[in-house]
């Protein structure tokens with residue numbers, strides 16, 4: 351079957367972590383952000399703001415707080431995608447003539463979903479234009495510091511960063527779970543029912559990591575998940591979000 355070009359493009363995705371020096375035309379960058387804005391948005395909330403980080407000193411600080419990720423410094427562009435209910439709160443309060451806070455947990459969820467959809471539109475559009483991208487969730491290692499560095503007000507949460515630039519590498523595609531394990535028919539099917547398929551996938555992932563690391567890294571997907579499940583993960587997040595004004599209700 352001949353797949354439409356866009357589907358083929360999506361299947362070719364891989365994160366890019368090494369970039370050439372070539373700059374991104376500002377007109378193209380604006381087009382990418384406009385593509386992001388074109389994504390669906392829950393109840394029309396449009397709860398997304400993007401901060402373009404140009405300053406080299408700031409970039410260094412982001413690279414460091416993300417755990418020493420050098421490509422944050424070297425990418426042509428580094429964007430921070432924020433779930434932003436501050437604008438909504440301001441405008442709603444102005445119309446209502448009283449302070450309206452947007453502090454429901456559901457509103458937080460919709461703002462984060464909006465942010466992800468917006469960003470993925472940017473990524474697809476960027477890849478269609480020959481650019482490479484890498485999301486940087488590492489900025490959530492220290493959301494308070496990001497909040498200070500970017501002067502984020504209440505009800506603005508930095509969800510992730512994004513490195514963008516012209517690729518200086520062509521990595522192998524990273525294998526995904528078998529389709530049968532993610533596409534459920536009429537009822538949810540537990541991973542127990544797909545043990546053999548996931549065992550096969552694990553072997554495939556081990557080969558992938560061994561090839562990518564010239565034999566230095568041997569890990570299956572299940573082993574990676576086991577390690578993650580046993581690692582404390584950004585335990586400050588709930589407190590941080592409440593301090594930022596989110597999820598009081």
Ligand SMILES: Cc1cc2nc3c(=O)[nH]c(=O)nc-3n(C[C@H](O)[C@H](O)[C@H](O)COP(=O)(O)O)c2cc1C
Nearest residue numbers: 363364365416419484485486487488489510523524
């Ligand atoms: C929200 C999000 C945050 C991520 N954060 C990082 C990151 O901090 N550093 C990094 O190198 N890759 C990061 N990634 C990239 C993932 O590691 C990558 O997408 C995954 O391993 C699959 O590889 P692929 O994108 O090449 O197919 C992130 C991806 C997402 C969706």
